[in-house]
Amino acid sequence: MSNNTKSWLYVIIVIAFPFLIVHVFPSANSRLFSLLWVFTLAPSVMAFLLLDPNQIVHLRNYSNQTVERCVTFVAKVIASLLILIVVFAFAVPIWLGVYRIYIQGQSPTIAYDTPTNLGSVVLAPGLFWYVHTTKDPSGGYAYFLPTNIPLATTRYQFTILPGTNFALDVQPI
Numbered sequence: 001m002s003n004n005t006k007s008w009l010y011v012i013i014v015i016a017f018p019f020l021i022v023h024v025f026p027s028a029n030s031r032l033f034s035l036l037w038v039f040t041l042a043p044s045v046m047a048f049l050l051l052d053p054n055q056i057v058h059l060r061n062y063s064n065q066t067v068e069r070c071v072t073f074v075a076k077v078i079a080s081l082l083i084l085i086v087v088f089a090f091a092v093p094i095w096l097g098v099y100r101i102y103i104q105g106q107s108p109t110i111a112y113d114t115p116t117n118l119g120s121v122v123l124a125p126g127l128f129w130y131v132h133t134t135k136d137p138s139g140g141y142a143y144f145l146p147t148n149i150p151l152a153t154t155r156y157q158f159t160i161l162p163g164t165n166f167a168l169d170v171q172p173i
Contacts, residue, residue, distance in 0.1 A: 010049075014041045028108070028159050028169040035144055035166070036098065039091040043083045050079050097161030108168060109160040114153060115140075131158075131167065141167040 018034030049055060056072050100106045113133040132140040141158050142165055159169040
């Protein structure tokens with residue numbers, strides 16, 4: 001299997017599969033499963049690719065092995081920092097929220113609010129929306145892998161993972 005085929009296979013497994021689950025089975029549990037899937041597998045796949053000794057940065061029109069090793073080292077350090085950011089910003093809070101729901105028996109937090117606008121601050125439109133609300137205009141709720149819900153200026157019920165600002169479900173009231 002070529003490296004290009006492997007890369008596309010990783011993208012399909014890590015990102016496209018959760019999108020499919022969320023759109024075919026639209027529920028809070030399928031969204032929670034998809035969040036766990038993405039934010040556990042994405043850093044794992046990145047770490048697997050990072051630890052592959054055959055991954056070397058080759059510079060076009062320049063072939064100095066010492067420089068290429070230094071550039072590869074810097075790229076691996078940056079990738080390691082990216083992995084740590086993803087783990088501590090997304091994976092750990094989501095796993096703690098799941099622990100609170102399924103082990104400690106807490107119920108998800110329910111909030112009623114009106115969205116003012118949507119932002120796509122971190123990942124990409126359609127993969128991550130940050131819903132700004134009237135009660136907290138500077139913040140709001142993070143809504144991953146959104147469906148085609150047109151958020152209007154009416155009130156919505158937000159089902160939020162306990163201890164986080166990650167919205168599992170958004171339903172109009």
